[in-house]
Amino acid sequence: MSRLETRKAVIGYGDQPIVRGVDVHVPDGRITAIVGPNGCGKSTLLRALVRLLTPMEGSVVLDGEDIHRIPTKNVAQMIGLLPQAPIAPAGITVKELVARGRTPHQKLLRPWSDSDETAVLSALHSTNLTPLQEAVVDELSGGQRQRAWIAMALAQDTPLMLLDEPTTYLDISHQYEVLDLLHRLNERQSRTIVMVVHDLDQAARYAHHVIAMRDGEVAAAGAPEDVFTEKIVSEVFDIDARVFPDPVTGTPIVVPSGGPGHTQ
Amino acid sequence: MRSLRIGPFGITTHRRTFVVGLILLGVLLALLIFALVVGKANIGFLDSMRAAIGISVGSPGDFIVGQVRAPRALTTILVGGMLGVSGAILQSLTRNPLASPDFIGISAGAGTGAVLTMWLTSGTSLWVTAAGAAVGGLTAAFLMLVLSWRRGIVPLRLILTGIGIGFVAQAATQYTLTRMDVHEAGSALAWLVGSTTGSTWTHVKVAAAVLAVLLPVILWHARALRTMEMGDDTAKALGIHVNRSRAILAVCSVLLAAAATAVTGPIGFIALVAPALAVRITRGPGVTLIPAALLGAVLLLVADQASQLMPATLQFPVGIFTAVVGAPYLLWLVWRSSRGGQA
Numbered sequence: 001m002s003r004l005e006t007r008k009a010v011i012g013y014g015d016q017p018i019v020r021g022v023d024v025h026v027p028d029g030r031i032t033a034i035v036g037p038n039g040c041g042k043s044t045l046l047r048a049l050v051r052l053l054t055p056m057e058g059s060v061v062l063d064g065e066d067i068h069r070i071p072t073k074n075v076a077q078m079i080g081l082l083p084q085a086p087i088a089p090a091g092i093t094v095k096e097l098v099a100r101g102r103t104p105h106q107k108l109l110r111p112w113s114d115s116d117e118t119a120v121l122s123a124l125h126s127t128n129l130t131p132l133q134e135a136v137v138d139e140l141s142g143g144q145r146q147r148a149w150i151a152m153a154l155a156q157d158t159p160l161m162l163l164d165e166p167t168t169y170l171d172i173s174h175q176y177e178v179l180d181l182l183h184r185l186n187e188r189q190s191r192t193i194v195m196v197v198h199d200l201d202q203a204a205r206y207a208h209h210v211i212a213m214r215d216g217e218v219a220a221a222g223a224p225e226d227v228f229t230e231k232i233v234s235e236v237f238d239i240d241a242r243v244f245p246d247p248v249t250g251t252p253i254v255v256p257s258g259g260p261g262h263t264q
Numbered sequence: 265m266r267s268l269r270i271g272p273f274g275i276t277t278h279r280r281t282f283v284v285g286l287i288l289l290g291v292l293l294a295l296l297i298f299a300l301v302v303g304k305a306n307i308g309f310l311d312s313m314r315a316a317i318g319i320s321v322g323s324p325g326d327f328i329v330g331q332v333r334a335p336r337a338l339t340t341i342l343v344g345g346m347l348g349v350s351g352a353i354l355q356s357l358t359r360n361p362l363a364s365p366d367f368i369g370i371s372a373g374a375g376t377g378a379v380l381t382m383w384l385t386s387g388t389s390l391w392v393t394a395a396g397a398a399v400g401g402l403t404a405a406f407l408m409l410v411l412s413w414r415r416g417i418v419p420l421r422l423i424l425t426g427i428g429i430g431f432v433a434q435a436a437t438q439y440t441l442t443r444m445d446v447h448e449a450g451s452a453l454a455w456l457v458g459s460t461t462g463s464t465w466t467h468v469k470v471a472a473a474v475l476a477v478l479l480p481v482i483l484w485h486a487r488a489l490r491t492m493e494m495g496d497d498t499a500k501a502l503g504i505h506v507n508r509s510r511a512i513l514a515v516c517s518v519l520l521a522a523a524a525t526a527v528t529g530p531i532g533f534i535a536l537v538a539p540a541l542a543v544r545i546t547r548g549p550g551v552t553l554i555p556a557a558l559l560g561a562v563l564l565l566v567a568d569q570a571s572q573l574m575p576a577t578l579q580f581p582v583g584i585f586t587a588v589v590g591a592p593y594l595l596w597l598v599w600r601s602s603r604g605g606q607a
Contacts, residue, residue, distance in 0.1 A: 014415070052500055076503025083497035087359070089490075092549030103491055104503035108484065156502065 001028045003192070004049060004079070004160055008058035011041070011048040017056060018044045020216040026160070026209075031186050031193045033207035035200060037237055041216040042196045043084065043164055049194065050081045050162050076104035080153035082163040088137040094148045095133040098123050101155030123154035126189075127181060143174030150181065161185070163195040167202065175199075179206050204228050204251040212236045228252035281546040281555060288558035292341065295565045299337035300329055303572070331464070339463035339527060340568045340582070341561040342471035344534055346524040348560020349482060349553055351535030352542065353517035356489050356551035357510060358419035361597060364536035365401070365521030368426025371530045372433035373404025374522035379440045379452050386448065390466050394474070394526035401522030404429050405514065458531040458583020460568050467527050474523040478516045485509050486553055493550045531583045533590020534560050534567075 002025040011019040019041040026032050026049070034042040047053045048060050051067045060067045067075060080101070088097060101123065102116045124130045127147040132140070137148055146166065153161055166182070167175040183206055185191050197203050203210055204224040212220045212227050214236045220227045229252075233241045239256050246253040301312040305328050311321040315329035351364040365371045377400015378393050385392050404426075409417070412425040437456065441449050488509035491499040499506050521535065538560035539551070545559070546552050564582065571585040 047497075050501055052497055072500070072505060073503035076501060079501070081497065081501035083495060083501065085495065086498045087493065087495045089493045089550035090543075091547055096549050100491060100494065100502070103487065106487070153501075 002026050003028055003063050004061070004194075006045070006048065006055070006058065006060050009045075009048060009055040009060060010057040011044050011053055011055050013044075013053075015056075018216050019048070019213075021058060022213075022216075022218050024049075024211060024218060024221070026192060026194055028192050029186070029190045030208040031182065031195070031206055032209040032211060033203035034194065034196045034211045034213065035198070035203050035236075036213035036219070040213040042211075042213050044216075045211075045213065046162055046164050046194065046196050050079050051075055052081075073104050076156065076158075078158050079160045079162060080156040080158040082149050082153050082161070082166055084164040084168075086149055088145070088148075090138065092137050093133065094129055094135050094137055094140070094151070095120065095124065097137050097148055098129075098133075098151045098155045101152040101157075104156060119155045119157050123151040126154060126185065127151040141174075142170050143177055146170060146174070146178055147181065150178070154185070158191075160192045160194070163193065165196050165198070167197060167199070175202070182206065200228060200233070200254045201246065201251075204253065205246060205249050224251055228254060281548045281552055284542075284546045285555050285558060288555060288562060292558060292562050292565070295562060295569070296337055296341065299340075299565060299569055300333050302569075303328065303333060335465045335468050336460050336463040336568070337565065339467045339471060340460045340565050342468065342475055343460070343524045343528050343531065344538070344561035344564030345557040346471065346475060346520040346560070347531065347535040347564070348538035348542070348556040348558070349479070350517045350520040350524070351560070352539035352551050352553050352556035353482065353489065353513050354535075355539050356493055357514060357517075358422060359493065360419045360423060361540050362423055362536075363419065363426075364533075364539075365517065366530060366532045366535055367430075367594075368423050369404045369408060369428070369430030369433055370401050370426070370518055370521050371525050371532075371535075372430040372437070373407075374398070374401035374525035375456060375530050376400045376433045376436045376440070377403070377522070378526050379437050379456070382448065382452050382455075383440055383444050390470050390526065394470050394523050397522040397526035398519055400433070401518045401525070402515070404433055405518045455529040457581045458529040458586075459581035460528050461581065463528070471523065471527050474519065478520055481512065482516050482553065485513050486551075489513055489553075490550050529583060531564065531586055533586045533593065534564050537590055537593050538563055 004026040006022055006024045008021045008023060009019060010017050010021050022045065024045065034045060036042045044053065048055055051060065054068055062070060062075065062078065098120050102119060105116060124133050127150055129147055129151055132144065137145060140148060150166070166178050170178065179202060182193050182195065186193050207224060210222065210224050210227040211218055212232060219236045220232045228243055230241060230243050233239070233243065233254055240258060242255045242257050243252050244255060245251070300316045301307070301309050305324060307315065307325040307329055311325045312329045315321050315325045316334045318330065320326055354363040354365060355361055374397040378397040380400070381393050381396025408422060408426045408429050412421045441452060444452060488499070488504045491502055491504050492506060492510065496506050524531070539556040542552050542555040542559045546555050564586070567585045567589065568582045571580060571582050
């Protein structure tokens, strides 16, 4: 089942199409990874899925209805987003930032309710930020800051969470910290997660469903084992690569076969 | 949570912001009483208070307090508040502390509109002048948007364009002055300096009416404003109508600045300084509209009182006073940004 999908969606900026007529399904309760070379349209697709972009043709459909026909506040109660470059207001504390995730649930004259407080505390807890809740976001490490933003999206309390490159700019331990967190959220709270990632091995390890894009089209979609084959990886990324089972998890691991020291 | 719930509606606010707001309100009240009581004529405390609320105390208190000091102090407070809110909105929308209506040509555009209106209508009604100022301010803002639009808006380009428009508007104002007859030009010129001298209850009414209409609209969109500070994508994902809210807030900010300009003439630096200072004092995350308004009122009232208390030979209009005090702040901002800080 998928609540969120695209139908022949052509998406772009101005009159320049970047994504050319794709049909994408986001399986409910699973982690979906969107991969592909730079400029293939993966972030563009993600932005359309959370109605930041309007398809030039075709549509994005949420629960069977065109997402642009649903009131934006209702969409915000169903889909949360971690954008690529969010801006933390100067001097904001972790808890204040996370509390802003409640925006779509608040009303004008009765803004802060007990369910808001509960959602914020639970988001802080899930991201292990409870001890840091009074810390100023600007003064956190990169990994902590990313967790704070994820906590904000969590407090939004949406069944679907979309993340645009949640691991970029993080060192390797923080990358896995974030991915483990997403995995936990998916397992324990059965949230549907869609993320754009660059690292194929991470995609294979953490995602149930992979969408591989190239030149604005879906080159392959399915389980990691079905998408990360030597043939598809070479087609999508223009590299010769071997695929082995990950010694830790058994998921596919992509090893380029070029580079220094290699012998044909 | 460093927040507070107030009253049956549970309006949540940052606790420190609330305390700062109360203190500012207290300071403002004290200043208001000072402005009503202290002056060249000694009316006495009780008589001043009575005259201010319309109880007759006879001559000269009825006139000096009831018709001079009270409308002047209230006009100053309202205009200071309008400028503070106007600047706070612009600085928040552009995420740039240099964005304020007096700096990016909106007040200058309102000035042109007002002077043109004075010329065309022979300056009969403040309401008409205010409408002219609104048209002038909106025109300047519209030109600024059109001229700085290149597939979107970059705040710095918007600000630089605004500064350019300000110069053009000032030239247009000067030209209009040369077309007016000497008496009208004289009073327009006095108005252009930015002064609360001669404020009447009509000035208070115009300022209060504009504020009463616009402030609820602005507060209605305050949460959108705060959310947009986190970037358009985040705000949209949180269910904010980003473009609609931004347009409404920008128009409100322009109208506030234009109305303030119509009432007292262009007064610089309050809109620039008050919001930034408010953020600094409240240490709250992002824009704080009410403290910015209160601080704008406090600053302008202090400036107005200070300029009145100067010895007669040194007295000058409050617009010049704010410029003398505000200019160093602007230089400091530029100096800090050239050293790699946030501009």
